[in-house]
Amino acid sequence: MGDVLRQALEPVLRDINATGAPLPDIRDDDWTRDPGAESAMLWSPDGSGVGVSAIVAQPAPDRVAHVADQVQEWVIEELWRRAATNWPVCPRHPDNHPLTATVRGAVAVWVCPVDGAVVAPVGALA
Ligand SMILES: [Zn+2]
Structure with a gap:
């Protein structure tokens, strides 16, 4: 060069x-x-x-x-x-979608947008 x-x-x-x-x-x-x-x-x-x-x-x-x-x-x-376009990755459907932040029982949580399962509080992802 x-x-x-x-x-x-x-x-x-x-x-x-x-x-x-x-x-x-x-x-x-x-x-x-x-x-x-x-x-x-x-x-x-x-x-x-x-x-x-x-x-x-x-x-x-x-x-x-x-x-x-x-x-x-x-x-x-x-x-x-x-770049991971699906951040944070849904552990239940890692190839399909990211998690969605929502509130459950006055706690901000990451949930699966399909089945609604709570994965972790926001700020506590593994
Ligand atoms: Zn999911």
Whole structure:
């Protein structure tokens, strides 16, 4: 990987580390075949990859913003893939739906939205 792309990636990777977001596996790959650009691939643990490139002629801040935009798309896609969309998971139907918060006997509880069973008080999930 060229220094131009490496230097544009560096602050973006620092932000990823600071926020605990997923970190791509970055591999050198001159996929643009463009002498005016430096490129690499951002790989996911699931084996999918997207390209990232920096345009050498751009001013450094523009390159960073351009690279940040490309890496951000990767991170969002990765988060979407990983995020548990059914939080908190219903232990009775873990693949079907999240729990619903409601009140039973003056206590806030998590219940299964289908059979109404109380799973735990809010704040006491296992
Ligand atoms: Zn359920």
